[in-house]
Amino acid sequence: MNDPQEVGRRLDAVDYLVDDGLAMAVFLALRLGKPLLLEGEPGVGKTAAAKALAQALDTPLIRLQCYEGLTAGEALYEWNYQRQLLAIRLAEARHERLGDDDLFTAEFLQERPILKAVRYAGPTPPVLLIDEIDRADDEFEALLFEFLGEAAVTVPELGTFTAVRPPVVVLTSNRSRDLHDALRRRCLYHWIEFPAAARAAEIVRRAVPGASAPLIASATEFIGRVRALDLDKAPGLAETIDWVSALSALGATELAPADALHTLGTIAKTPDDRLVVAGAVHEEIA
Incomplete structure (x- = not known):
């Protein structure tokens, strides 16, 4: 991709809308060959960005889902x-x-996502998604330093494998804990904001093409107001898409209180949040 504008167009073509900041971050990551660390609230499209980038580049997506206790054997090789x-x-x-x-x-070596990305032999480097790195342990971050800095993985018994064409690496974090400075230094960084109402509506329209325009507009505006309330977990774009999908499945073409209350489970994920959002429905939806 030759410039940030082309990044935006290519991602737009696979129905992922980006603002200028994210388009620039992706462009620089591709041009400089650096890992890209994406942070933001849950549900703003961090994981979807990596998936869309793989589509736009017409290359495989290799995903490593992080969790507490993740080991080298599960992430690199065993x-x-x-x-x-x-x-x-x-x-x-x-x-x-x-x-x-x-x-x-090598006959007995099993590739896990990171080594698989390093040894990938296709014509175009794959996109490696290291998803929710903040869920893994501090010790696991240290295992990534060689790979993030050199696109290499060392297997003591066999030596070091270095990527001929380094993979496109995207890490995501919900900031459930602070990441090590050494990891951040190896990456470019971008914070994904929850989009403004108009762009949120366009994203939802593409994700739920069968939903009516009035329903999408009113639902995204309501979500924007709800996010300003004191909630345990503010709904993100993923929840907004689920909500509009549920409302559309009920045959709703406009946002009505009864339908909104019946589908609260798509946007309110705790009992306290359900009470707060239900109150907002009664107050704001005619």
């Missing part, structure tokens, strides 16, 4: 112990003995 055990038994049947040099070879 050894196929069942095949190693089978090889040992076959060797014993032949009265042979296998050493480490026989067992820890």
